Amino acid sequence: MPEQLIIDCDVHVGPKNPEEIKKHLDQRWWDRFAMSSRDIYSHPTYVNRTDAVPPNGNPIGSDPEFLREQLVDEYGINHVILLQRPFTNQIPYVEYATALSSAYNDWITETWLGQYNHDGVFKGSITISTQDPLGAAKEIDRWGGCPQFVQVLSDSGARAPYGQSQYYPIYEACVRHDLPFAMHAGADGIGISILPSTGYPTHYIEWSTCHSLSYQTHLVSLLVEGVFERFPTLKVVLVEGGVSWLPTLLWRLDQQYERFRSEVPWLRRKPSEYIRDHVRITSQPLESPVNSRHLLKMLEMADAERILMFSSDYPHWDFDSPKHAFPKLPDTMRKRIFYENARELYKL
Template structure:
């Protein structure tokens, strides 16, 4: 069953073309020869790994799952045609190739590439159809440059938020990051913390191992650090979402953080003035709900009705769109209001769309 209202896809993906991105590089990088290994893939590989490290896994199982589960490089029109099958009203776009951009170690190249990607998305997606929305990539190793790029993307290019990778930029609650969050709060800009793979140093030998553990653990790590280091205390109006990690880890993590805070917070988390669960459940923190998670009603009971949101993840190998909408609508343990909040209302609030 499909809903009568328009669904909001809080996390769909562009499969960005390297040739297109090269057209948007500026400065000295515009003169670099275009060759296939120039950009990092989702695992951070660049030309055999000299910039971002060698941690390649075959997520498509030799193509059996499809390169991304959909067209290799879906055009805007293909995306819209696909969106119509699920009655998507708004589509918030994230990268694919550049999901691993946080592992780029050359700071100047990172700045140039994030700017190129943001310009590419603005020109070739956002201007095509108003249903397309997007988050901007940030060169987060350089906070001053990130603030400048956030201002440009939000005020000049019409982006709806910013994307911080949960793996590769270190711990996102570090004091050096607080000026960025202050400006995001001032601008009313949503901050998306997108889950990422476990690193190669953790010695997983198969993609299934890495993918299973990496996304939720990276979200847990960043939520914990941002909370203890006072991000949610200092910036109460900052909207933050944790994407592509599911939702049912949150009650466990809230219990664990509260217990640790009660015993040690007075000394080791002095910027966290309240119980961690008070910030996560009572503030502006949003969580991606997977349609098949059995404990979603319990998460709603603990966190409140307006915290969980839907995402298609199309066209990645593990998406189930548009059937994923049916999975939510067919559930008997969620109220109709719960379903509408997950499929529409909460994402609109999260992204600040009236």
């Protein structure tokens, strides 16, 4: 038994080769198929840890035994929440976007959640394309009864803020199967997805720094559109979008609510009061002020003890080791961040 119980809520895996995905696509899509990427904002140095290449030469994040060695065994991790990244929200042909999402779900069920998962450590995410809400809902219904899937996953990059009514079929399906809806940063402004900033940044550093703007846009939309009143059991997970922006955003939103509450009469509480019941945030990348006391204060203001879940972002270059990701935390806060919040959310 490890000294500290840990659930890692953001671990990226991929296929060993494109054929692993292609074989799950209907033949009519084969000429269109390509492994998607963020071609407009490519990483200027390197995306992954330089030591993350498996000894057998397979692509980074494709070898289950090497991942176990570097992550699960090294840190005594109890469960790993897997996130595959097909980047389908950027695709304008919505039928193909959903078909590609479906192929990734077939692949991960066969491999990481199937033949690679003898010990049950790996838990999966149902990938969907939010530009096709009805197709996304069908995909959730297809896999919602599989116990190895613990959430629904899409990109933060989208055509509209996630509180708007066109996404309701997705949330209805999430509620039917008691699955959280998670969004991961990274497809904003790519393909048909819209940027939350004013125009297009010049550099990767601008684009990546402003990922938190997308999360703020989606969260405010979900709150003021009354999604959590309409779907009172829905949970939302914000993955890899930072943490420190949350308290000040909610202060501002609550202040605006006091003045403009007549515009949103469906809200029964202040916007900030929905967070603990409905929203969870993963820890990586955790902003790191020079003075560690400031970080602890920020975590307290963000109600981290109840809403924050540890994530390493393995195998990426800015991987957060469970041993070094946080300064000294109160024991109760540490236990909840590293284990209890995710255990409760994902029912592990």
